[in-house]
Amino acid sequence: MRRHHRRRSSTPSVDFGEDEEDDEEEETSSEARMKCVSCKEDYSSRDAGTCRECYEEASETEEELKREIEDLKSKVNFLRFWAPPDPLHHLHHQRSSSTNTVPFCSDVVLVASHDDENGKSTPHPVPVPANRAVLASRSPVFRAMLENEMEESLSGTIKISDVSYDALRAFVTYLYTADACLDELMACDLLVLAEKYQVKHLKTYCEKFLISKLNWENSLPNYAFAHQHNAKNLLDAALSLIMENMDKLSKREEYKELVEKDPRLVVEIYEAYLSKQVNTAVHKDPVAKA
Numbered sequence: 001m002r003r004h005h006r007r008r009s010s011t012p013s014v015d016f017g018e019d020e021e022d023d024e025e026e027e028t029s030s031e032a033r034m035k036c037v038s039c040k041e042d043y044s045s046r047d048a049g050t051c052r053e054c055y056e057e058a059s060e061t062e063e064e065l066k067r068e069i070e071d072l073k074s075k076v077n078f079l080r081f082w083a084p085p086d087p088l089h090h091l092h093h094q095r096s097s098s099t100n101t102v103p104f105c106s107d108v109v110l111v112a113s114h115d116d117e118n119g120k121s122t123p124h125p126v127p128v129p130a131n132r133a134v135l136a137s138r139s140p141v142f143r144a145m146l147e148n149e150m151e152e153s154l155s156g157t158i159k160i161s162d163v164s165y166d167a168l169r170a171f172v173t174y175l176y177t178a179d180a181c182l183d184e185l186m187a188c189d190l191l192v193l194a195e196k197y198q199v200k201h202l203k204t205y206c207e208k209f210l211i212s213k214l215n216w217e218n219s220l221p222n223y224a225f226a227h228q229h230n231a232k233n234l235l236d237a238a239l240s241l242i243m244e245n246m247d248k249l250s251k252r253e254e255y256k257e258l259v260e261k262d263p264r265l266v267v268e269i270y271e272a273y274l275s276k277q278v279n280t281a282v283h284k285d286p287v288a289k290a
Contacts (some may be wrong), residue, residue, distance in 0.1 A: 110168055
């Protein structure tokens with residue numbers, strides 16, 4: 001068997017130190033030029049797969065998704081169905097006439113009414129049909145009204161005063177779907193009904209919409225409206241906007257009207273503003289804080 005012998009090279013040895021340093025620099029440079037998996041831009045090797053901008057954007061998206069999930073959970077909880085103790089108890093109230101405009105499974109109607117010029121209540125000619133169990137599921141006021149032998153429970157007719165037919169229909173639709181087509185007027189009307197019948201989910205829904213429409217022009221009327229109907233979220237948002245523009249407040253026509261109609265609210269605005277100024281001064285001056 002022939003054996004192969006390695007022949008020593010006569011080439012003089014070469015120092016590879018410089019090449020190793022170049023390789024290290026290339027590796028370091030390669031690490032520094034890592035690409036973001038989202039936007040494909042360069043990012044620092046200290047970041048975990050994404051650049052800082054994409055990371056912050058992803059965090060914001062995550063928070064938005066969490067809020068949406070919470071809203072969906074709230075809606076599902078609101079739409080949870082309540083079963084009466086005796087489902088057949090009010091069966092005799094259900095209308096079965098072929099000429100009846102009330103749809104199937106509706107065993108109660110709501111009638112909108114408003115006061116005319118003489119102060120007389122005038123009912124709307126078209127009733128809004130509903131189901132007792134649905135009303136009782138959504139509103140503790142309706143539940144108390146329909147579970148007991150009250151006039152509304154016995155007659156199957158619930159009169160809703162000081163409301164338009166469109167607002168009442170939207171109100172009942174929300175009780176079934178947890179959704180409504182809103183403008184600012186409708187949001188105010190539904191918030192009033194939500195407060196009256198203790199439908200907290202609808203009240204929050206309307207407050208969010210009105211807050212999204214807040215501006216300097218409507219902040220004062222919204223503040224007065226929120227105060228009247230215990231809409232705390234809307235109240236705080238409107239008050240915050242008012243305090244940011246205190247130098248222009250007294251020039252507003254709505255301000256002059258509020259001074260005449262409800263000066264107590266004006267006092268509360270100034271008290272809140274002064275309290276904010278004091279707190280700001282304390283935080284800026286550590287000596288005063290001590």
